[in-house]
Amino acid sequence: MKNCLFFCFAILLLTTSCKDDCKDVQCINGSCDEGICNCFPGFTGDECETRICDTLVCMNDGECVNGVCECPEGFSGLNCETNLACQGVTCENGGTCNTATATCDCLPGYSGDFCENVLTPTNLRITAVRIDDFPDTNNGAAWDASDGPDIYFSINTGTMPDNTQFTTSSTMNTTAGTSFTITDGFPLDITDIATMRTFALYDSDAPDADEYMEALSGKLSDLQLGFPTEMRLYDANNPSLEFDVTLMVEWSF
Ligand SMILES: [Ca+2]
Ligand SMILES: [Ca+2]
Ligand SMILES: [Ca+2]
Secondary structure, rough: OOHHHHHHHHHHHHHHOOOOOOOOOOOOOOEOOOOOOEOOOEEEEEOOOOHHHHHHOOOOOOOOOEEEEOOOOEEEOOOOEEHHHOOOOOOOOEEEEEEEOOEEEEOOEEEEEOEEEEEOOOEEEEEEEEEEEOOEEOOOEOOOOOOOOOOEEEEEOOOOOOOOEEOOEEOOOOOOOOOOEOOOOEEEEEEOOOOOOEEEEEEOOOOOEEEEEEEEEEEEHHHHOOOOOOEEEEOOOOOOOOOOEEEEEEOOO
């Protein structure tokens, strides 16, 4: 025990007193200066034991030389990650620069060298509808006596709801507050998105007459911000209106 104490104390003394010299410092690929290893090019680590090229990734066929990426013509950056072909090329409307051609690859609906032109859609295809909110009650009464309403969705031209033009199938006995998606009845192709339309929900009560639930009127073109894949029918000015429906759509140009 005594021996050990003395030994440990000696080690401690040694380490503190040797801080400023290189007696006990081993620099595998470098030279020692005041107790610190200065590594040769291409090496790193306390003892310069690590070859930088073992861990450095040089992209785009770059080659690691002495710890530095040497990039082929047309590329730059620490990892050769920058393709100079696209430098100064700014693509608009979500387009991305194609480094092979140094031109912009545009999202559907846009054209031009920089995707600056907005195309006019020729067709809007509705593939499904998701119902997120509908009136819980029929002016305080239950929609159906013993179970939930059997909801279907209609689209018609004009400002009044009309379930004789386009309707989906019904989702039986729905529960308020639970979203559901209807695909039956779709796709529906619409070429005139600027026409005034009414979107409505009904409770199917066949063989009796169906009950109208709620509706919203408007032009699909007013909802068009870019070319979204989902279009929400919702009245932001009247959030208490229990009607929140989202159309799943595809555009053609
Ligand atoms: Ca009913
Ligand atoms: Ca029902
Ligand atoms: Ca019903």
